[in-house]
Amino acid sequence: MTDNYPVKRVIDDKGNLIDERFKEHISERLVKELYYHMARIRAFDRKAINLQRQGRLGTYAPFEGQEAAQVGSALALQADDWVFPTYRDHGATITFGKSMTRTFLYWNGRVEGCVAPANRNIFPPAVPIATQLPHAAGAAWAEKRRGSKNAAIAYFGDGATSEGDFHEGLNFASVFKVPVVFFNQNNGYAISVPIEKQMNSETIAQKSVAYGMPGIRIDGNDCFAVYFETKKAFDYAKGGNGPTLIEAVTWRRGAHTTADDPSKYRSDELGKKIVDPLTRIELFMKTYGYWDEEWIRATSEKLTNEIDRAVEEMETFPPPKVEDVFNHVYAEMPAQLAEQKDAYFAHLGRQ
Amino acid sequence: MTQMKEVIGETETTKQMTLIQAINDAMRILLKEDERTIILGEDIGKNGGVFRATEGLQEAFGDDRVVDTPLSEAGIIGTSIGLAVNGFRPVAEIQFLGFIYPAYEQIMTHVSRIRMRSMSRFTVPMVIRAPYGAGIRAPEIHSDSTEILFTHMPGIKVVCPSNPYDAKGLLIAAMEDPDPVLVLEPMKNYRSKRAEVPVGKYSVEIGKGKIVREGSDVTLIAWGAMITIAEKAAEQAAEKGISCEIIDLRTLYPIDRDIISQSIQKTTRAVIIHEAHSTGGLGNDIVSIINDTSFLYLRAPIERITGFDVPVPFFTLEEHYLPTPARVVEGIEKVVHF
Numbered sequence: 001m002t003d004n005y006p007v008k009r010v011i012d013d014k015g016n017l018i019d020e021r022f023k024e025h026i027s028e029r030l031v032k033e034l035y036y037h038m039a040r041i042r043a044f045d046r047k048a049i050n051l052q053r054q055g056r057l058g059t060y061a062p063f064e065g066q067e068a069a070q071v072g073s074a075l076a077l078q079a080d081d082w083v084f085p086t087y088r089d090h091g092a093t094i095t096f097g098k099s100m101t102r103t104f105l106y107w108n109g110r111v112e113g114c115v116a117p118a119n120r121n122i123f124p125p126a127v128p129i130a131t132q133l134p135h136a137a138g139a140a141w142a143e144k145r146r147g148s149k150n151a152a153i154a155y156f157g158d159g160a161t162s163e164g165d166f167h168e169g170l171n172f173a174s175v176f177k178v179p180v181v182f183f184n185q186n187n188g189y190a191i192s193v194p195i196e197k198q199m200n201s202e203t204i205a206q207k208s209v210a211y212g213m214p215g216i217r218i219d220g221n222d223c224f225a226v227y228f229e230t231k232k233a234f235d236y237a238k239g240g241n242g243p244t245l246i247e248a249v250t251w252r253r254g255a256h257t258t259a260d261d262p263s264k265y266r267s268d269e270l271g272k273k274i275v276d277p278l279t280r281i282e283l284f285m286k287t288y289g290y291w292d293e294e295w296i297r298a299t300s301e302k303l304t305n306e307i308d309r310a311v312e313e314m315e316t317f318p319p320p321k322v323e324d325v326f327n328h329v330y331a332e333m334p335a336q337l338a339e340q341k342d343a344y345f346a347h348l349g350r351q
Numbered sequence: 352m353t354q355m356k357e358v359i360g361e362t363e364t365t366k367q368m369t370l371i372q373a374i375n376d377a378m379r380i381l382l383k384e385d386e387r388t389i390i391l392g393e394d395i396g397k398n399g400g401v402f403r404a405t406e407g408l409q410e411a412f413g414d415d416r417v418v419d420t421p422l423s424e425a426g427i428i429g430t431s432i433g434l435a436v437n438g439f440r441p442v443a444e445i446q447f448l449g450f451i452y453p454a455y456e457q458i459m460t461h462v463s464r465i466r467m468r469s470m471s472r473f474t475v476p477m478v479i480r481a482p483y484g485a486g487i488r489a490p491e492i493h494s495d496s497t498e499i500l501f502t503h504m505p506g507i508k509v510v511c512p513s514n515p516y517d518a519k520g521l522l523i524a525a526m527e528d529p530d531p532v533l534v535l536e537p538m539k540n541y542r543s544k545r546a547e548v549p550v551g552k553y554s555v556e557i558g559k560g561k562i563v564r565e566g567s568d569v570t571l572i573a574w575g576a577m578i579t580i581a582e583k584a585a586e587q588a589a590e591k592g593i594s595c596e597i598i599d600l601r602t603l604y605p606i607d608r609d610i611i612s613q614s615i616q617k618t619t620r621a622v623i624i625h626e627a628h629s630t631g632g633l634g635n636d637i638v639s640i641i642n643d644t645s646f647l648y649l650r651a652p653i654e655r656i657t658g659f660d661v662p663v664p665f666f667t668l669e670e671h672y673l674p675t676p677a678r679v680v681e682g683i684e685k686v687v688h689f
Contacts, residue, residue: 058488058666059488059489059490087490107490108667109488109665109666109667109668109669110665110667111491111664111665111668113665127449127490127491127492127493128449128450128452128453128492129422129450159421159422160422162421162422162423163422163423163425163453164423164425164453165453190393190422191393191394191398191401192394192396192397192398192419193393193394193419193421193422197419197421198421198422199421257490259401260401264397264398264399265394265397265398320665320667320668322668322671324668325659325661325664325668325671325672326659326661329660329661329662334660336630337659337660337661340629340659340660341659344659344671347677347678347681350681351677
């Protein structure tokens with residue numbers, strides 16, 4: 001199966017182009033955009049972990065190591081496309097246009113953190129596993145019915161392929177031939193369970209065969225491969241050809257969440273041979289003449305400022321409103337809920 | 352003394368344990384004693400469970416008895432049914448109660464009614480363990496308290512220990528029960544307190560509540576993490592001269608009707624506390640039990656202090672969702688001064 005689904009790459013571990021023909025597709029603008037967003041979300045991720053350790057953020061799910069997969073795919077989207085992320089895809093959603101402040105708020109126990117900007121269709125992260133795949137198929141179905149050129153992307157991990165919703169989402173998407181890209185980040189582990197114990201198939205990409213859709217396996221740490229293949233899948237979807245399953249093979253460098261201790265279930269050695277996606281693009285930039293010290297320095301400074309500002313905004317965000325416990329459950333609050341709300345506020349008034 | 356009566360077997364030696372250690376200890380005892388025992392779930396092997404409930408068990412008993420499964424709640428419960436009807440005694444861990452819903456069909460349609468549909472030719476002596484509840488600043492959707500979805504379901508028993516002693520005893524009873532049992536474990540109590548727990552095997556009878564504080568003016572009925580709230584409220588009420596009796600229900604189905612009616616007939620007043628939503632909450636069934644058994648003894652309408660009819664909010668607001676001692680004290684005063 002691995003022969004049928006070879007891992008597609010554009011650059012190798014040393015950042016060298018594997019196929020020189022890609023050169024003409026790689027513009028300076030694309031290189032800088034990929035680097036910029038990868039550096040940006042890494043800085044965000046590391047800041048979030050630090051904030052959690054300092055008690056300034058709740059439990060947090062880090063994505064370090066998956067920046068190429070998240071940025072490469074998010075940059076392949078058009079503004080009107082739909083995004084259905086998991087709780088580990090805020091690198092992708094931030095790249096697509098979700099605010100950092102809101103993302104920090106999400107991890108700080110604020111429902112406001114689920115709210116995407118009005119001009120971006122980003123669903124609140126799926127917390128259960130694989131439930132978002134049928135949603136993406138449905139949103140794509142609506143775009144198809146409407147006759148638009150918009151598509152949807154569903155992000156999910158390797159563990160999600162064991163859930164029924166994964167199979168149901170793929171089946172519906174292919175039966176109704178809807179414009180959706182199922183973007184899998186196979187980061188090797190579902191919390192503590194390695195992929196070889198998760199499934200008895202050699203690849204995730206091969207599962208596409210069962211649903212009659214193209215399946216592609218890519219090096220998820222090669223931002224160019226991710227970008228070009230995701231774009232191709234979107235073009236295919238928007239051309240009326242239906243869904244694609246992409247397996248981006250990557251690596252979660254850190255813990256499942258800040259509450260997890262990966263030393264319980266895997267050795268540090270395992271990840272050492274995997275070249276960091278940011279190192280890969282950095283090597284590429286240096287070899288092909290895109291590395292501009294001044295720009296790198298300015299970018300780094302800009303990102304530090306942006307993240308510091310986002311942290312400040314998160315920490316000075318208006319405190320949560322108790323009435324939001326009761327609001328937004330229904331369009332119109334049912335009488336019995338309104339009664340509970342009134343009784344609770346009366347209680348607070350007496351305290 | 353009531354505790355001692357329930358203890359079967361070794362009682363002399365006890366050890367300080369947290370609730371999670373007591374859960375671990377119960378599984379260890381039955382893995383050792385009964386080769387049919389098989390533990391399965393997500394991250395329960397090498398990782399020892401996300402809360403460490405199964406810590407060290409795979410190491411001690413092997414990965415064919417303490418099994419890391421693929422990430423699929425329906426798969427875990429569905430295969431447990433097959434294992435159970437075919438001679439094994441599965442204990443399935445669902446990582447959080449909030450993630451049990453993909454398995455709901457398996458539980459509602461099969462776990463709970465295979466005995467009936469086969470006229471006892473096939474039975475499902477399995478245990479489902481699930482941490483539940485709010486108040487630990489967990490990420491969203493990890494904090495549900497939806498016991499009613501299972502107490503409403505004929506054919507499965509539901510227990511909910513509040514302390515280490517009951518946790519071990521109820522889990523052992525569940526593992527030895529001929530019928531399926533859902534064990535709801537209050538996350539908030541996992542490590543909140545240590546208590547003396549017998550090191551040997553004992554069980555706490557399913558279907559029996561326990562008076563954890565004796566009193567004369569009002570009966571507080573609660574379970575799981577809400578016992579702590581009831582105890583705090585009882586302390587505060589005592590300062591106001593009100594004497595509270597507390598029933599730790601321990602089993603949510605079948606409910607101990609006798610302990611409820613006896614206590615209500617003594618105190619003549621009731622406050623029911625649960626963190627689940629109000630509408631359709633188990634409190635309503637308890638009101639029915641009191642109505643059926645003790646209506647003429649009541650000196651005040653029964654108060655229910657519960658979570659609201661809203662999804663459990665994100666953790667910055669969860670304390671406004673959960674019943675608090677202050678809300679319970681208001682309920683107590685209301686029934687006492689009716």
